[in-house]
Amino acid sequence: MAKIAPSLSREGLGLAPSRHGTVTAVSMMKDEGPFLLEWVAHHLTVGFNRLVVYTNDCSDGTDTMLIRLEELGLAYHRRNVIPEGLRPQPSALNHAQDEPLVAESDWVLVFDADEFLCIRYGDGTLNDLLDGVKAQGANGMVITWRIFGSGGVHDWSRAPVTEQYLRAAPKEWNKGWGVKTLFQFDPAHWKLGIHRPKIKNKWLESDFPDSIKWLNGSGRAMEDYFKFRGWRSITRTVGYDWAQINHYAVKSIDSYAIRKFRGNVNLKKDKYNADYWALQDRNEVQDDAMLRYSAERKRVFDLLLSDPELNRLHHAALDRAEARLAEFKGLPAYDEMVAGLKAASQVPIDAVVAKPPQARDPEKIAALMSRVEKQSNETERVARKALGPQRGTGLAEPAAQGLASGVEWVANHEIALPLDPGHFSPSGLEQIAAGKFDRGVARILPRLLQGAARHLELGAGCGFRAAVLARARPVLQQIQQESDPGRVKLIRAIWERNGLEKQNNLTLRAGALDQEALQELIETFRPDSLLIADPALDPQILMQALRSGAPALRLILAGPAMAESQRWQAIFPALAAARPDETQPEFLLAQLARAD
Incomplete structure (x- = not known):
């Protein structure tokens, strides 16, 4: 040796x-x-x-x-x-x-x-x-x-x-x-x-x-x-x-x-x-x-x-x-x-054509699947369905701090969005490239808010929903809140690209909201529609903020908050009991979930 x-x-x-x-x-x-x-x-x-x-x-x-x-x-x-x-x-x-x-x-x-x-x-x-x-x-x-x-x-x-x-x-x-x-x-x-x-x-x-x-x-x-x-x-x-x-x-x-x-x-x-x-x-x-x-x-x-x-x-x-x-x-x-x-x-x-190692045989795969696998897959399928048309947010985690140089913009529901992998997930990029980003929500949300005058969104994401509403309902007053600094920059870039950054009816509130700040915002703005997309928002904090100071309200879940729908639904009996009959909340989860 x-x-x-x-x-x-x-x-x-x-x-x-x-x-x-x-x-x-x-x-x-x-x-x-x-x-x-x-x-x-x-x-x-x-x-x-x-x-x-x-x-x-x-x-x-x-x-x-x-x-x-x-x-x-x-x-x-x-x-x-x-x-x-x-x-x-x-x-x-x-x-x-x-x-x-x-x-x-x-x-x-x-x-x-x-x-x-x-x-x-x-x-x-x-x-x-x-x-x-x-x-x-x-x-x-x-x-x-x-x-x-x-x-x-x-x-x-x-x-x-x-x-x-x-x-x-x-x-x-x-x-x-x-x-x-x-x-x-x-x-x-x-x-x-x-x-x-x-x-x-x-x-x-x-x-x-x-x-x-x-x-x-x-x-x-x-x-x-x-x-x-x-x-x-x-x-x-x-x-x-x-x-x-x-x-x-x-x-x-x-x-x-x-x-x-x-x-x-x-x-x-x-x-x-x-x-x-x-x-x-x-x-x-x-x-x-x-x-x-x-x-x-x-x-x-x-x-x-x-x-x-x-x-x-x-x-x-x-x-x-x-x-x-x-x-x-x-x-x-x-x-x-x-x-x-x-x-x-x-x-x-x-x-490029990529041939699989062998042809897929659905019957053979089904026969091989164990009971526990079938049960596990069904549980995840139900959870994904509860997420509604977005299948998540379509956004990258974590968000980039700025747009990539030379990024291509593609029209989605008449709103230009950037094909930027620093801000959007692979599925989100596919949807943008096809002009189909959040298309279900883009179709139904303006109809859900007919008659609304003041709309508050907690967890604005990339600001696409707000941009669609700004075009479809220009008289609607909107406040959009987003905690993530990278997404705040993305929202501003998208609104600027689409000529919306100076629209008086559209306001961006950057940063997280504690219970006191949220209650103050609701009491001051008095929204008659509230969209919740931030999965980190505690329903109990929102319930306390809504107990007083808000008119009759439409409450809508979207994006990742849809996965927590049962947790949100659980607060509504207590919320309804705490408010006068004329200000009862209207819960629109089911309608938005069918948007696709």
């Missing part, structure tokens, strides 16, 4: 200890020698304190490099012995399920050699990210892919992958929404999976599913369906604010050529064709968040190369890849491939 440099222990590398026990990365690799040390250095920097990698049929020394890393105590190498008829990835996960190093882990993330975890939350480490996850009482995070393309790079380079490729697909591009799941692992309850773990059958009808709380990549609670099935984010669950998986599936044309001519981990013979390139070579937007790790990753990478044996193996893998590439470049097949890839790079993003 080669001599071990004393500086190449975890302590010698200066890596911070984990605050969350053993956090393990499980991966499967074949001929990843040129990129292995960058992958290892990056994920040690991010905060994994255990790397377990399975290899099969390597010809470029990847397995030998991992064996050396295990000798140094920096990774663990396992042979992926593949049973007849099984593909390499499922085989590796079966081995990992029984591997003691994985079983004793506190947290596990399964991901590939072309995937790099990028954390935007906190200081960019797993320590801070898991602090945030646990602060919400969660035990997992579903992290969505961000597809990174070639950036127009053709030639092979030894430069780091994470610094060469900084162009990616837009966040709202749903064909790139595959996921990987970081979760608290208990092998008695979970079966490891490529995209998410699977609850073992014997626990499906128990209380165990209720104990699972996973967040999405923006730190918001995932829907319950994902406990049971799925491998992609959907419009309601996608998020990138806390973390993403940077997926470098193609890299440069030359890198792609090396991979194409050597096969792949899942033995898909036709995978690396022009269609796959068109899907993965997405370069529409700049994303350089990964550069936050550059200095520390390089420090760790250079220390790894200070080991003579690792240094020799790393450069041998590079030399081997470059020699193979030199052979390919003289072949007609290489020229044909390059021409095909360059043509595929011109395919517009809205013309």
Whole structure:
């Protein structure tokens, strides 16, 4: 065994200890020698304190490099012995399920050699990210892919992958929404999976599913369906604010050529064709968040190369890849491939076809669904229906502080709205682009307020409802209240764009309201209609403010407050009993819920 440099222990590398026990990365690799040390250095920097990698049929020394890393105590190498008829990835996960190093882990993330975890939350480490996850009482995070393309790079380079490729697909591009799941692992309850773990059958009808709380990549609670099935984010669950998986599936044309001519981990013979390139070579937007790790990753990478044996193996893998590439470049097949890839790079993003791994069979899925999954899905369906036509707010969380430069504006119900991902969620952006943002509310709200003279809205959101009312009912006096500073700026920008910022009948009240301020506002303004969209507003505070000083009132719930409809309805008997007969409130929840 080669001599071990004393500086190449975890302590010698200066890596911070984990605050969350053993956090393990499980991966499967074949001929990843040129990129292995960058992958290892990056994920040690991010905060994994255990790397377990399975290899099969390597010809470029990847397995030998991992064996050396295990000798140094920096990774663990396992042979992926593949049973007849099984593909390499499922085989590796079966081995990992029984591997003691994985079983004793506190947290596990399964991901590939072309995937790099990028954390935007906190200081960019797993320590801070898991602090945030646990602060919400969660035990997992579903992290969505961000597809990174070639950036127009053709030639092979030894430069780091994470610094060469900084162009990616837009966040709202749903064909790139595959996921990987970081979760608290208990092998008695979970079966490891490529995209998410699977609850073992014997626990499906128990209380165990209720104990699972996973967040999405923006730190918001995932829907319950994902406990049971799925491998992609959907419009309601996608998020990138806390973390993403940077997926470098193609890299440069030359890198792609090396991979194409050597096969792949899942033995898909036709995978690396022009269609796959068109899907993965997405370069529409700049994303350089990964550069936050550059200095520390390089420090760790250079220390790894200070080991003579690792240094020799790393450069041998590079030399081997470059020699193979030199052979390919003289072949007609290489020229044909390059021409095909360059043509595929011109395919517009809205013309890309992504074929699912297998055809969807609704009857088969229904047969596989357990009773507890059906019950869970139905509960969430009812909750979403209660949200009414908005399906939430359509707004991003958290809101940006200002509009992005050069943002496109699109007319929605004659109100121009900005296509700004800093302010609107992916679903909200889709609605805006189609001219259908909050269309149900926009149609019905002016009719609901016929006869009203003074309208107060608590939780104005982006100010769209107010703008629609200002156009449809110009004599209506409005006060719009919004607590979030970023949304206040958005409201002002939208009203200015639509020529409403100087309208005397439209007033914006920025900042939160306590009970005293709310009561004063109601007594002074004396609204005859009140729309509640702020889910943080306490019904008891509003009830106290409405006990006196307000005329007969129409009360309307909208947006996220609709999810709390039962809590709001509960205050109305007490409110009605406290007010004279002639000022009884009229509760319009049901009418607005049918607006779509």
